[in-house]
Amino acid sequence: MEFPAALFPSYFGAGPPREEGGPAPVAGWGEHGQVLEGGPGRRQAQPAFVPRRGATGERWEAADAAAVPVLLPSAGCWIPSPAPQDILYRSGLCKKLRAGKSGATLDFARQLGHFFVDHPEDAFGSLGQLLHKNFYLGNSKLKRPARSSTIRMTALVEDIDRLEARRGCPRQHLASRLRWFSHLCRDWLFEVPLGLLADCLHEELMQQWSDLLFDDSLTGGALAWLPPEDGRTPVGRLVHPGGQAMNHLYFQDVVLEELPRARGSPAEFELSGRIRQVAAARVDGEDFVGVRSDYHCGVWRVPGRTGAAPAPLQVIRTDVPASCLTVSPHLPGELSVCTQSGTVYLWSVETGLQQLRHDPQTMFFRDHSPWRWSDFTAHPRVLSCADRTGLQCLDARAPKKCHFDLFKVGEEAGCQQGERVVLPMYLGRAHPSQYLVTTQFSVYVLDERLPLVPVLKWAHMMKAPPLFAHVMPGNPGRSHQVLLGASRTQELLLLQYRGKRSSSRGGSQSACQLAGTPQKLHSIAGCLQHLPTQLPHRQHLLQQRLAAPAAGLAATLQEDGLHKSMLVFQLSEAGDVFCQRLTHKAAQPPAPPSRDEDTTAPGSSPLFEAPASSPQGLAAALRYRRWLRAFSRACREPPRHTWHPSLSQRRLFTRRDLEGPAGPSSLQRQMRQRLHQAMREGGRIQRWEPLAVQPPPLPQTLEPAEGPDPLSARLTAAWGGDWEQWWEERSSFSVAQRQRALRERRRRQKRARGCRSLSASFTSSLTYQSELSELSDAGTSLLSPGCPPILSQESSPPAGSPAIRSPPASPAPDEALLSSQSLRCRGIPKERRKTLRDYLSVWAEGPPEPPEPPGSQASQLCIPSSQSQLSSASQPRRKRPRMGF
């Protein structure tokens, strides 16, 4: 692709952004930005100028008054994610107190109370058992001998009830009895020390709250459209998540008619975690679909011909939540993965994982967000990686040495203070060297060949940051369509930009221009005003359902003959997929006050009032009726558990898991024997290697040398049965020591937060998937707290070919034994498995560092760039504080 002969003029500065920032509601209007000579002159003698923004674009008009559902709502009620009122304090008193003050108050006490009530075993389990003799719950007076060692709880409960009744009263005083009791037992009653528990809960609440404000785990969107291969048959495929926990992956055939219609039943895969992102790319006529959940990423291959079944290829699991998964548009079966620990991997289905970068710090200045992103570039071996501060490109053949800066939040791109990268996207389908970067304020188009200077910049004015983007390349000489989507507000914006002259000059490259005006498309919630009024409570449910944050965006262009139209699909967090059609109007002088000004005025609902006027309107109305009926059916079903949903254990394991292993392998038998022996002797197993293997010298352990650690002593005692005696000895230990140990453990697990209740593997409902699930379950759950988190990988071997193992992390036998399955085989009850694993993990050695690719040829392989000299990679750079950014 040629480089434009001349670019629009712009200043270039370095350093932190100077312009003061802030959301500006109209910042994108009324500006040409710059002009450049170009295009055919009107009169030969005079130069003709084209603006950077404001050139005429294509006209797209919405065909319907609102978005129309594509699929019927799934059975079973949707579980909304927590709303602000769930975790914020909402007492009237408190509201008054903080009126004027900005910021929200988290209702911490209520949540802690919930925890004690919902999980009494976890909160007070051991002490409760030990002390239950000393608590008396009856009404009668206690007799003398018992009185010295027993507390009557009834009075306490009465006091608490009284307190509850007076809640909100400003003059409430604690009953002295309660105060006395809490003083007495605050330090020892709780299974987890109260201070620590409170810390953890507060942290979790803060996390939930920040997710409510901005949830970046959805970045990229969980909806993909796989167009028909030849473009002749109007049947494409929609890949979307569904189910109550959004953990089912569907590949649904969709026929593109006036209203897109689902055909046949979808191919369905049940996964073990909530699906956060679905990414797809077409290479050599085949679609590769990458699916990301918090701790697992998987890749499917979908053959081009219609009707062919999607085939799962590989699954990897991460110790730290993955934040990005993109599929290579260049090479089949290549993906890039980022985790929140700041690691970027190139993942090839054939050769496994290659770590390209590991840097928990952000690139250009300090920013707290652990979000990372990565995508492909025009060079198949060069990947971009991004964090909130900017983008760098690095060569996978020598990632440490060869990289250049593509985008920086700073004066280089004319950013505002506080601006942060939200979504980078490779625009390869429109132009091989162009890149889209969105921030909360602006959208940028970058050209790899001219790094740091955006070739296009526009303030998008969206109310929420655009987390989703989709590009539809236009034919040569036409403009490309870019769709931006926000999550919380469901906003959808259509932009057009041009990189080629549309004139008779032969379509040579010209500088990028933003064409036409941005256009707002219908959001899902927008259809509410067109729907017939419902009963109040149902109206409320409907409103809640339709206003669920958007979770994905996909679109396709459809051309038949002269008619060109665009279909835009939007996915909501509730799993609903809505669709709208935009029709292309041939360029013409602005029409007299157009029809749309009347039809979309608030209050009118042409969908239901005048369905007969057009057959299309009728079809949409019918579609709505069907959807509403199915929706109300799904919601009428009484929820089985009135308080909180719980998952049955059966769901956590596949049937085959529950049947038990066919027979333990010799290694497993041996290990079981050793375990039994160790238990009998009351000893501990230091290493899990088979006895035949010469044990390597013990690593420096984390524990001090004096005696067995308290946990193992407690476990030993617990297995031995004389636990109470152990406790009495133990109670002399200082609480501070316990706190320290737990805090340490918490710190280790802090990053690995998330949806733990779902089983630890991808599973699927299709039978030929079973080996995949089995492998991933029996695989390597690495418990190496000290070392940097690594990806452990399992693969499902294609039939007839040998199993592929990733080179970096071949699981050591002890790790395999620690998996939940193997522990279960040993008859260790579920609730103890975690403890045992934690205990044993102290002894597990960290796996070896993945080997660096040989760098001998590095200088030759380098992507040459002027920037690469500036930032020599080897020396660790210190990040500047975020002053001024």
Next chain:
Amino acid sequence: SSHEHKLNFRKSKEACLNYIQDALLQKQWKRAAEFLTCYVESLEKDYSREHIGPSEMIWRIGTEILWHHSQSSMKEFNCFMEQMKTLGVKRYLKVCLEHVFHLLCNGQIDEAYQNLSLAESWRFGEQTAIQDKEMKLVEAYRGLLDYYSWSKQKNILLEHGEDGFSDLAVEQEMHSYFRKAAVNLKEIIKIPGVWDVFVKCYVDLLEFYGDHNEARQVLNEYAYNSKFPANPNAHVYLYQFLKRQGESKKSLISALKILHDIVPSHELMIDFNTMLQKSKKRKKRRLGLEVIFAALDYAGWKENEKGWSCLARQVKQIVISEKHLDWIKQEWNSRKDWWPAFHFSRYLAKRNWQENKSLSYEKALVAGILLGKDCKYFKHISHQGCKAQLKRFRMLKKFVNRHNPVYLRISG
């Protein structure tokens, strides 16, 4: 109370703005205009200390509406812009520039020039850094328009010159345009930035008056000053200038070498490769191979027939001479794990054959040599070619079969 009133006023202002925004995003210009007339009231009580104040909002929204509104005229637009210029001192230059841009895009060059001159003479106290930049831009654009006038005069003069008589007045006018343009253009290109248009015009002026040293210095500065962004065009302009000056091959090659280092995928790499291939020096020919291999790494070059024919020609040369096979081997080493899937898959063989036969011919030659005669791409293309009874494809098959041992040496 007055506080509440203020609060309510703010609220209704916000609501009004939301309506306007909504209308604009749905291209309902008429509705937006109606709301905007209400919004103008917000100027009265402008207590906001926000990033963008109401007066700027009105300017932006109003401009956008006037661009698109079916009943707006240029006269109205100009009138609106004049009002907006008086509305905020800080924004005066910005509004002027935007006004000029709009005039330029509508072909009203003379009006634009007048506006630029007016803006240039504007003075108001101390200027901020942004205003300083805007002033420089105003001057630069005026310089650009002066340049266009100059080149118009020049053309007149040249035409007349052919007729054999010269007009002194026209010539003098031309020189005065030159001076005005040169002063302003020279200023802006000193500041780091992307100034492609200005640099091109300035160099054109200098070249016309024979100041080649100054032109060379300007272009060198634009290309090599590290404070400027790594703009490929800067190197292209320098290369084109050197070519025009009839410089030696050596200096042309060194200019393109730097372009190659910055943008290996630049379209000039074909010229570069051709130049290097012709060279007698081994090192240069070696560099040529590197250059063309590196260019074909990029997705944009996948179907570049010229690029593939360059590679095919050089590879063929090397294979026939049987010298420097190690060059190919070294280049191939870092690519052999991904080029087959990227360039030489069966799918691509089918598609290339259908879409562009000569591209598939060049690619098949390269594939046959790099991957041997059993490679999918080569097999498919040569099969199709022989089936279609095309002579060159039969020759290709023979050539590859004869030189199959080369493949073993490259891959070994």
